Amino acid sequence: xxxxxxxxxxxxxxxxxxxxxxxxxxxxxxxxxxxxxxxxxxxxxxxxxxxxxxxxxxxxxxxxxxxxxxxxxxxxxxxxxxxxxxxxxxxxxxxxxxxxxxxxxxxxxxxxxxxxxxxxxxxxxxxxxxxxxxxxxxxxxxxxxxxxxxxxxxxxxxxxxxxxxxxxxxxxxxxxxxxxxxxxxxxxxxxxxxxxxxxxxxxxxxxxxxxxxxxxxxxxxxxxxxxxxxxxxxxxxxxxxxxxxxxxxxxxxxxxxxxxxxxxxxxxx
Numbered sequence: 001x002x003x004x005x006x007x008x009x010x011x012x013x014x015x016x017x018x019x020x021x022x023x024x025x026x027x028x029x030x031x032x033x034x035x036x037x038x039x040x041x042x043x044x045x046x047x048x049x050x051x052x053x054x055x056x057x058x059x060x061x062x063x064x065x066x067x068x069x070x071x072x073x074x075x076x077x078x079x080x081x082x083x084x085x086x087x088x089x090x091x092x093x094x095x096x097x098x099x100x101x102x103x104x105x106x107x108x109x110x111x112x113x114x115x116x117x118x119x120x121x122x123x124x125x126x127x128x129x130x131x132x133x134x135x136x137x138x139x140x141x142x143x144x145x146x147x148x149x150x151x152x153x154x155x156x157x158x159x160x161x162x163x164x165x166x167x168x169x170x171x172x173x174x175x176x177x178x179x180x181x182x183x184x185x186x187x188x189x190x191x192x193x194x195x196x197x198x199x200x201x202x203x204x205x206x207x208x209x210x211x212x213x214x215x216x217x218x219x220x221x222x223x224x225x226x227x228x229x230x231x232x233x234x235x236x237x238x239x240x241x242x243x244x245x246x247x248x249x250x251x252x253x254x255x256x257x258x259x260x261x262x263x264x265x266x267x268x269x
Contacts, residue, residue, distance in 0.1 A: 001033050001036040001037055001038035001260060001263065001264075002036070002037035002038070003037065003038070003039065004033075004038045004039070004140045004141065004263075004268070005038070005039045005040075005041075005137065005138065005139045005140050005141075006030070006033050006038055006039070006040050006041075006139060006140065006141045006142075006143060006263075007040075007041050007043070007128075007132065007137075007139035007141070007142045007143070007169075008026065008029060008030045008040060008041070008042045008043070008143050008145070009042075009043045009044075009128050009142065009143070009144050009145070009149045009152050010022065010023075010026035010042065010043070010044050010144075010145040010146050010149055011026075011044070011045070011145060011146025011147060011148035011149050012026060012044065012105070012145075012146055012148075013026045013027055013042065013044045013091065014026075014027045015027075015055070015084065016044070016050045016055055016082075016091070017047070017049075017050065017105065020178055021176050021177070021178050021227065021228055022145055022146040022176050022178050022227075024252075025145060025174065025227055025252075025255070026042075026044070026145045026146065027084075028252060028255060029143060029145075029174075029255070029259060030042050030089060031087055031089070032255070032256045032259060032260065033260075034087060034088075034089060036256075036260060040089065041090070041092065041132070041135070041137060041139070042089065042090070042091045042092065043091075043092045043093075043094060043128045043131070044091065044092075044093060044094070045093065045094050045095075045099075045100055045120070045124050045148060046078075046080055046093035046094060046095035046100050047100055047102075047104070047105050048100060048101045048102045048103045048104065049103045049104055049105060050093075052080075055082050056082055056083070057080045057081070057082045057093060058080060058081065058082070059078060059079065059080050060079045060080065060081055060092075062134075063079035063092075063131055063134050063135075064076075064077060064078045064079045065077070066130060068123055068126045068127060068130065070119050070122055070123050070126075070191070071119060071122075071190075071191040071194055072194060075096050075098060075099070075123055076096060076097075077094070077095075077096065077123075077127050077130065077131075078094075078095040078096060078097075079092060079093070079094065079095070079127075079131055080092075080093040080095055081093065092131060094123070094124050094127035094128060094131070096123060096127075099116065099119065099120045099123055100120070102114070106148070106180065107180075113180060113181075113182060113184065115185060116185070117148070117184050117185070118184040118185045118187075118188035118191060118208065119185075119191065120148065121147075121148050121149075121150070121151045121184075122151060122155075122191060122192065122195075124148060124149065124151075124152075125149070125151040125152045125154075125155040126155060126159075128149075128152060129152075129155065129156065129160050129163070129166075132165070133163070133165055136165070137165075138165045138166070138168070138169070139166070139169050140168070140169065140170065140268060141169065141170050141171075141172055141263060141267055141268070142156070142166075142169050142170070142171045142172070143171075143172045143174065144171065144172065144173050144174065144217065144221070145174045145176075145227070146174075146176065146178075147179055147180065147210060147213055147214065150173075150213050150214055150216070150217040151192075151213075151216075151217070152171075152217075153171045153173060153216075153217050153219075153220035153221045154192075154197065154201070154202065154216055154217065154219075154220045155195075155197075156169070156171065156220070157171075157220040158196075158197045158201055158220070159195050159196065159197060170222040170223065170267045170268065171220065171221040171222050171223075172221065172222065172223045172224070172225060172262075172263075172267055173214075173217050173218060173221035173223070173224050173225070174224075174225045174227040175214055175218070175224060175225065175226055175227060175228070175231055175235065175239065176227045176228045176231070177228035177229070177230035177231050177232070178228065179210030179211070179214075180209075180210050182209070183207065183208050183209045184208040184209075184213070185208070186208070188205055188208040189202055189205045189206055189208070192205065201216075202216055204216055211232060211234055211235050211238075214235055215235065215238045218238060218239055218242055218244070219242065221244065222244065222245075222267060223244055223245040223246070223247075223262070223266055223267045224239050224242070224244055224245070224246045224247070225246075225247045225259070225262065226239075226246065226247065226248055226249045227249065228249065229249050231249075245262070245266035245267070247259070247262045247266070
């Protein structure tokens with residue numbers, strides 16, 4: 001991976017959020033690339049339950065300040081950064097008071113999904129792309145982890161289709177069994193269509209549940225990694241029917257060799 005540039009975009013990441021399959025692999029995959037000579041950038045949302053003081057987050061004024069339009073509303077984009085000290089890895093946080101100030105990640109105290117999770121996902125996808133454009137950093141691979149990040153492939157291939165910075169970037173999607181119960185907002189499809197993305201491009205989102213969100217992400221990715229053993233048969237069938245390169249599930253101990261080989265032989269070929 002020497003010299004290759006890989007952008008990691010994740011819903012969750014240790015040490016900023018509790019450890020689960022998504023947050024752990026979102027840390028381990030960049031660490032592997034970093035230790036093998038690759039250049040990396042990591043992006044995640046700045047949820048309100050992340051302790052800014054403990055993790056030493058600070059705002060990057062030169063990257064903040066623009067507004068993103070979400071469903072005809074102007075939403076200010078704030079960019080913060082922090083470093084994972086022992087790995088010397090920098091993490092960029094996408095922030096907005098309306099979407100990410102609340103002291104929780106995806107659900108309220110009763111376990112109900114936040115009603116604006118769909119808008120948060122759209123804001124996150126646009127925020128990542130706009131920030132990478134400001135950094136003028138053209139990634140060879142964009143590796144997506146977790147459902148809050150899952151609109152990124154769609155937005156890159158449709159909304160940002162003419163952006164030259166990403167013209168040669170390959171999108172890798174890690175698919176996990178860690179999803180969510182129920183559905184996102186019923187108006188999600190209309191909010192995406194507001195951005196000029198056709199209904200034909202996002203058909204499954206007429207029912208915006210976890211599997212359908214990941215089906216759309218699969219459709220606009222170049223390669224898929226099965227990052228959990230328990231991915232549903234429905235989702236696996238859609239992935240297999242896509243005829244895209246797929247890395248079957250491997251344990252954490254096998255991941256470094258397997259991911260590196262997959263990047264080199266299937267994604268960058």
